[in-house]
Structures are given as structure tokens and as C-alpha cells.
Amino acid sequence: MDNEINEVKLGDLEYRVLQLLKENSRMPVSEIAKELKVSRPTVSRIITSLQEKGIKFTIEYNEGVTAFVVTSKCPQDAECFELIDGNIMAVIHARDLNELEEELKKIKDEKKYLFLSHKKVGKVSVSVELRCDYCGGAIKGSPLILKKGRKTYYACCKVCLDGLKNKLK
Known part of the structure; x- marks a missing residue:
């Protein structure tokens, strides 16, 4: 990087x-x-x-599948956020599960937690x-x-x- x-x-x-x-x-x-x-x-x-x-x-709008991965390093081409404990939350968007699987294979570090989402719910607000x-x-x-x-x-x-x-x- x-x-x-x-x-x-x-x-x-x-x-x-x-x-x-x-x-x-x-x-x-x-x-x-x-x-x-x-x-x-x-x-x-x-x-x-x-x-x-x-x-x-x-504004980037992406339907499909979103994965939230907690890991120790930010994967290339992922949107990343540093967590309070020092880990990284990587947000990975994909068109479908096959594409998501390919993106997840690129993450070489240990995946501590993995959450998947197929749609947004509730109101989205922007500050x-x-x-x-x-x-x-x-x-x-x-x-x-x-x-x-x-x-x-x-x-x-x-x-x-x-x-x-x-x-x-």
C-alpha cells in the first residue's frame, strides 16, 4: 500500500x-x-x-451482496475502517456470491469475523x-x-x- x-x-x-x-x-x-x-x-x-x-x-450505489470482514489489514480495493481495538473492518461489495467468494479469497490475513448482507434496510441518512x-x-x-x-x-x-x-x- x-x-x-x-x-x-x-x-x-x-x-x-x-x-x-x-x-x-x-x-x-x-x-x-x-x-x-x-x-x-x-x-x-x-x-x-x-x-x-x-x-x-x-454517490456509489451497488446492489448485490456486501461482506463486512474484520481482519488485521485493509485488503486491496476494499473500503476499510479502523476499529477501536486496532482491527480493520473491510467492506466488500460484489454483484453475486460467486464474485464475493473470489474477493474473499484475495484476503490473505485471518478473517476474524465475516458478516454478509444482501440488502439495506431502514433509512439511510447522510451527514x-x-x-x-x-x-x-x-x-x-x-x-x-x-x-x-x-x-x-x-x-x-x-x-x-x-x-x-x-x-x-
Whole structure:
């Protein structure tokens, strides 16, 4: 896994565009421009800039089978979350059980727990408030962004950003 750390700084307008896209990733450029009182070409340049910085603002929808695997390392191409006990929760999406079986075979580490799901139930809600990945506080204004490998971390201030850098070494 790539251990390179990239810090991404967002301008105020970039941050505001990103916030609107987080609320509705399909919002037309013309609507964003109207909301922010800027021209459509300006919004287009900002979106291109965000994409070039590696920032994603799409909704990925995947029907099929989802596996939640608790293991010690993040498998390649999996969405991973670090658990409080230090283990990793990997979320693996597949179209069917055969594809899922192939993906699970790629995980070389011990699979401590494995949960399967075939559909979402209940209401799905999305929070648009960013929280600092170091202190957990709400981020007011523009976040400081730190990229390490395929992961993006958000910090509320320079102190937390430095703490994240040290923690991720």
C-alpha cells in the first residue's frame, strides 16, 4: 500500500462547492453557480480542480451482496475502517456470491469475523458535517486535508493535522 502523505488545501470557494456536492452530488453546475453567485465556467474549473486533487464527491450505489470482514489489514480495493481495538473492518461489495467468494479469497490475513448482507434496510441518512479525524470535533470553515495512500483524512486545525501526520507515520 502507498504510504505517501499528501496534504490538500481547499480554498473557500472549493470548499463551498464541495459542500453543495456532498448534499447533492448530481446538482447541475448552473445551480451551483447560482447558489454561490459565480459563473458556470468558474464552477466547472473548481470541479475539475477538485477532481485533479483526488477529491471524490459521488454517490456509489451497488446492489448485490456486501461482506463486512474484520481482519488485521485493509485488503486491496476494499473500503476499510479502523476499529477501536486496532482491527480493520473491510467492506466488500460484489454483484453475486460467486464474485464475493473470489474477493474473499484475495484476503490473505485471518478473517476474524465475516458478516454478509444482501440488502439495506431502514433509512439511510447522510451527514454533511465534517468531523476532525484527530480530535473528533466539528470542522468549522475549510478543513485541512491529509491524504495517505488511498485514504483521506480531515483536520480542524494545524495542531490536529500535525497530530494526524505523526499518528500515520
